[in-house]
Amino acid sequence: MSDSAFDAGGASLPASTSVPARPRHDARVDSAGKEHVIDAMRGFAALLVAYFHCRQVAWIGMESFHQSVGHALSLSTIAAYLTFPIAWGSAGVPIFFVISGYCIHRGGALKLAQNPNYQLDTLNFWARRFARIYPVLLAALLLTCALDWISFQLPPVNHKLREIGLHAFLVNLFSLQGVAGKTYGSNGALWTLSLEVQFYAIYPLLFALRRRLGMTPVLALVALVNIASAYALERHDVQFFTSYWFSWTLGAWIADARVQTSAAGHARPAPNWLYAAAAALIALGCVAFHFGQYGAFQFWALGFAVYLYKALERPRAVQTPASSISPIARVLSRFGDFSFSLYLIHLPIFVLLSSLLYRSALQSSIWPSFGFMLVAVPVAYVFYRLVELPAMKWSASLKPRNRAATRAARA
Structure with a gap:
């Protein structure tokens, strides 16, 4: 739910000479140093979460299905x-958190490697995050309102539908769901976006602590906060960023570690057994899911972070032209381009389709769920082109260097 094209440091990432120049009118707003493993995993996570929700809306579930057939x-x-x-499809959420922490901090980590005294421009960072997130969020809320209003007219009312009044709208617009109210209408996926906004709001403090203490002590401190918050808030069903901060900071730690490794020159490669460790942690998350989603999230975040740390080490994973990566990774990378849009609007689309076609009745056949995905994905892409892409460009225009260039061009 974050994009590497717009880093915290306010500057484009280092250019790769192997990436051919794109025309100015190209719809994609790429970072100069494209990290295809990040884009592919973002696309994978979005599809995973979307289909996880799709099965819940359209299908009777594995247990009932097995009993019937x-x-x-x-x-x-x-x-x-x-x-x-797909029963463990919510694993896509901690994947998003780790990727978000990595993408947001990578630019700042590069700046600190070049200049240890570098200070984050907090107001500019917040302004760019606002421009990147809020136009898209507002449009997604309005779309949810419109689609859910139609779904409410088709009884029996779908079990995913909740309040779509002004109070719920404002709670979600100001990213207070989980604290001051529930998610908006059928769009239950919005609970994670409130955490993302809170991560962005607190990032300048994390960055300042990184400058003073180093990233590893900061990660340890955040882990303690995470544990305390889980005990004080999460177990009482209060969802606040502090209960999920560790997974996000893991991504920031990876960004810092990778930049430091690159700056050191010929560092020893990470051992291959990290892949086995990542698989074991992910498997533990699947087991923990039986006892509760929150514990599973922690294992999944750790597992994906271990995988990402190792995967980013491969030369093919970083700053390579799309033609040199595998076809599957290339396709997932394309989905990664509009993963934020897909994440934001898939649920109200599924609920409307279920209400229109099946009167919200869960189906014994799995095929409708595939059909629902075939509708949601192109709609999300159109939403990306019409809403998210302009927001990305607006955010990019607020970078200090870009603003100076714009003023010079107007002079």
Whole structure:
């Protein structure tokens, strides 16, 4: 839910000579140093979360399905059973948190490597984050309101629908869901966006602590805050950024560590057993999910962070042209471009489709869920082109160097 094109330091990332120049009218706003592993994982996480919700809206669920079909084999049955891993689809959320921390801090980490006395321009950082997030959020809330209003007219009312009044709208607009109210209408995915906004609001403090203490002590401090917050808030169903701050700061730590490693020159490569450790932590998260989502999130964040730390070490993962990466990674990277839009609007689309086509009745066939995804993805892409892309450009224009260039051009 964050993009590497707009870093905290206010400057573009280092250019890669291997990336061909794009025309100015190209719809994609790339960072100069494209990290395809980040884009691919962002796309993977968005699709994972979206289909996780899609199954909840459209399908009867694995247990009921198994009871109804038993061991009968058909193409539909096999397809349904193959979706079993999607039961852990909420793992996409901690993936987003880790990626967000990495993307936001990477620019600042590069600046600090060049100049240890570098100070973050807090007001400019907040202004660029506002320009990047809030136009898209406002449009998503308005779209949710419109789609949910239609869904409310089609009884029986879908179980995913909640209040779409002014109070709920303002709670979500000001990113207070989880503290002052619930998520807006059917758009339950918005609970994580409030945490993202809170991460951005507190980032200047984290950056200042990084300058004074170093990133590893900051990570340890955040871990203690995370534990205390989980005990004081999360267990009482109060969702505040402090309960998820550790996963976000893990991403920032990776950015800092990778920049420091690059600055050191010929550093020893990380051991390959980190991939096995990542897989083990992710598996532990799947086990922990049986006892509660919050604990699973912590394991998944750790597992993905370990994977990302190692994956970013590969030369092919960083600053390479799209033609040199695998076809699957290339496709996921394209989904990563509009993952924020897909994340923000998929649920009200699914709920409307379920209300229109099936009167909100859960289906025994898995095929409708695939069809719902085929509708949501292109709609999200159009939303990206019409709403998110202009917000990205506005955010980019607020970078100090870009603003100075604009003023010079007007003079």
